[in-house]
Amino acid sequence: MELQYRSGSTYTLTLNLYFDAINGNPGALDQQLTASIFDKVNNRRMQNVSLPLVGNTFVQYTNPACTSASLSTRKLVYSREIILDADLYTSTAGYYAAIERCCRNNGISNIVSPGAAAQTFYLEFPAVVRNRQRFIDSTPRIFPPLGDYACKGEMFYYDFSGQDADGDSLAYDLVTPLNGSASDFDPAPFQASPAPYRLINWKPGLSTTNQIPGAPTLTIDARTGRLMVRPSQLGLFVFGVRCTEYRNKVKIGETRRDFQLYTLDCPRNTKPSLQVFNQVGGRAYQPKLDTLRLIPGGNRCITMRFTDPDAGSRLTLTTLPVNFSGLAPTFTTTTTGTVHAPGAPDTLSATLCFPECQDTQGKVYLLDVIVADNGCSLPKKDTIRVAFTAIPPANTPPVLTSTFPSEATPATTPIIVRIPVGATYTADLTGTDADGNPLTMTAVGQRFDLAAAGMRFTAQNGTGRANGTFTWLASCEAAQLQDNLTVTFQLQETVRCTPKPQTRTVQFMVVPAPDTTNFLPPNIITPNGDGKNDAFELTQLPPDLCDGRFGGIKIFSRWGNEVFHSPARTFRWNGSGSAGVYYYLITFTDGRRYKGWLQVLP
Template identity: 25%
Template sequence: MNRKLILTIFYLSFCILNCFASHIIGADLSLVRTGKSNPNYKAVLHMYIDEHKQGITENNPLEIVLLYRKRDNKLMMQIDLQQETPKHLSFKNKTCADFFDIHLFAKKMSKEIFLDPNLYDDDGGYYLIFDRCCRSPLITNIDNVGLASTALLLEFPSLKKYPNYSSPEFTVPNGEYLCKGKPFQMTMDVTDAEGDEIKYKIVEPLSGYTGNGNSFFVNFTPQTTYYPVKWAAGYGLNNQLPGNPSLSIDSKGTISLTPTETGFFNFAILVEEFKNGIKVGSNIRDYALPVLNCPNTTAPSKPIITYQGNPINQTIEICAGQTIKLETSDDPTWVFQWKNNLDNILDAALNNISVKDSGTYRVVKSFKSTCAEESESEPVKVKIIDLNSKVKIIADRLEACEGEKILLKLENVSQTADWYLGSGFIKKDKSLIADKSGDYSAKVVSTNPTCPTVKDNILLKIYPKPTISIPNVLGYQICIGDNLDLKTIESPNYTYQWLKNTVPISGATDSKLNVYEFGNYTVKVKNTTGNCEVESEEFKVTLKTSCGSISFGSTDNIYLPNTFSPNNDGKNDDWQVYNLDKYPDAEIFVYNRWGDPIFYSKGNTIKWDGKYKNELVPVGIYIYILDLKTVGFSPIEGKLTVLY
């Protein structure tokens, strides 16, 4: 006979004698990666049990979870979960919990399994189902609750498409009760190994197919639908736990309400998991909370957390591996419950606690023999200083030029350091903007003197920029055929590059440039030590207006008019040079007042219509240069007036 079937029959036989009871207060299911290749997953079931109906020492051999393919509800695997050590839920006010006789414990069942991605590759996904009877008769808002089963549904995607998938996992809750008319909050958050987007929603608990004439322990018949529980009169989705404000859950998994009715109320929380906006999985926590008529008794004074006799101001730092004792004032009439990150710490009911883990600690104080409202301390944050952790400075560069800045930050973004330049303190921060040369250091100093200071150093060099000459603001003027030297400061530690009208001049790499053309010149100077470069202001080279002209012999009769009016009136519309028949290679240049060439012509027929780039030039005086390109004749320079 199949071994699994034998075990299942044994379990069912065992449970006929031991397991049939109305005991379930709540449950949740998760499927988490193990970090191993085989088995690669662990199925985990938490059941929350009413101890009046099942003792914490009573042992169930296993609970059964079934794995189906969604597309056709094909059974893929039966998972027999084994019980781990159960634990009582810890109440912050144990006196009142005992007074109202509320005793609950958490039973964890788990099994490591292998899910082959090549087998679990269906794009429609898969689901786990846990279907178990019966719920605790304490529950107020479900009809015929003693025979109502609990169903948990966990959906997950194709493991071939999402090979690293791990479902959200609920943390075991605190033991809690609510007081009618008093605001209440409780964390129902999950952890997610992949850091996916998590969304919470209040939903109706699901009812399974166990009980009511079927097996109380497992239902092997595939079901296409799992329906909500049948509510008792007056209850439903929007009134599962009556309150004003009503039951709600925020984006971090914290439920809140102010209850308006006493009872033991069942509700459910759906957790949906999204990757890049696409839903990939979900699971449910089914849970019940008691609402009581709490005594209207004055709470004890607010406890104050101390360390070595001194109150702690919000944060205390300890070295990794160190254990410290947090305390609060004691009194034989008080009882305590310590908490870390809002979770009650098991068996932490004295006025002191030994702490070696980081977190936010609080202590709740209540009367030992009287059920009354409790009081809670201010939070104290315990921060661990890891002796093995290093401080490392990250720089966006190690060298810069004068006027530039270097960003320094810490590799560990959670650290805050004291920043120094040499021995001079600068500031306390996570980063620093540096603009000076020197040895910078970042020191992480603990408030706990027993923890060593850890630090890192980095050497930065800020190089000065080259010194350059300032051009004459009046500019530089030359006559046609002349030249001049433009100069900047000479240094063997500099390299040079001259430019004309922003274009580099080939071979112009000295501190001096000989120019014979009009234009706007600049020089880029770079130092060889820091590679810092600066560019000069413009050296403006223009035509000199006082250049002398050369006259021709009287027999040449060359005539250059000094005025014309290109207004298209039929009179003097063109400027023309006459009597150039002997000079077929003659060239003429016309310049504006800034030395820019605006007209050029070659040959012995020279005529200008007064346009530059197809537009008439403005009224004004222009310079012309006529070069006859003949031995013995220098270029002729003159002025030309344009009128309209």
């Protein structure tokens, strides 16, 4: 069973039931099943949920060529969205869900009276609220469908590891399957009974730790969920696995699952063999003794020879990084082939090459090279663990210079360039590379388009050298985009290994144009009509700057009374017909203010 969080108080409850399509009773293929949810503290029934059948598909074999007419499995999926109300599901001990169904296959070999033994599907989950906060949890999705069979006397292995959407820790162990209260008289109860549930009865000599006769018997890795057994008897065997879920080292839930494993007599399958040859004289690589050392300019390829004594065996090579991720070697030749068949060779070979840019940074990396056959029921494998160190080609960083000011400033500190409005600014950039690598130069505005700000950048890229030219017309429109226009200039090597880009970050600012006018207003007027100094007017006011425009003029008498005002740069005042001393105030919208006095003579 699975319980997956959706949103709010909505979850999806799902039962995945694997149905024996050969020995199972077609009448037992239910169209719906009932799940019951209980409080773990007192077994109080919280709700019953009817789960309809929403999926019915056949389970595929790991190796389709190993299909057996005596084994066919269907995956039946029962599912429905449910509500776990935050006001109800608050028990600190958590809850459990159960579905009961009878009965098991008569052909099961390792339990007593399988035809009368029921099944109880079971999971535990935590309260949906903890410490007055919503506690979101999805149970782990584990146990992939088991469609394969095992071969008597051969090692059988399967990966039961789960995936948890919440990142919780998972632990695995074997458990005795639950029986429950269902019976052949009431095989599908309308609701599940509360815990505790009866267990199935093992046949003599078998137990929870010895569920399938074998050497070794059935085991599961507590951390990885890897299941292994070498069965010593033929038959159909049931076994139980539990996955326990932990968060911050505290158990929050568990999921139990029953499985069936069929053990058959299989044709004998011999394990394939693999040899790896390193680059020194073609000597065979010796695991745990040799370490490949990959250096610039050296051979970075190894050769593999692989074979299998079985006639017509089809072999496949793969690799698996053990302690590293990222760059991995690749095969340059075919990795599959058939041996010991008419027209086929006895031994196959392949070449594996490590990337030129592989860099182990002084550590020893481990790579498993694996050859697998196509034997039944599962492939047999041979693995060689290759240890290697790798150094990529050396690369000298390119050099970026420019005519921007403060060139000695570290690249992490922005360069500040202040340009008067209306002025044009030009800067040249040069990139060189001692290794002669191809260079590319770019310029990118941070959150603005260069062209929209009146900026233009052109580059001449090349091998070992690149040049760029930046021009800017500092306009009021540019100033309106942002207070500071930040541009990142980058010099990039177009090389495969360890490129080392160089950058310059420059902030451009629009500032007022220098005031070149000789702003000395006249301080005497003679409004006598002779055409000379008849009025007070200013034809050379300081210039407007973007939003800093002429706001107006006011003229006051010596007693502070306003006698004139005008919002126009073309104002004209004739003295109002009264001689005396007056005072004026000129304002601009950006806060600039000019004051002075004026004498009116008769």
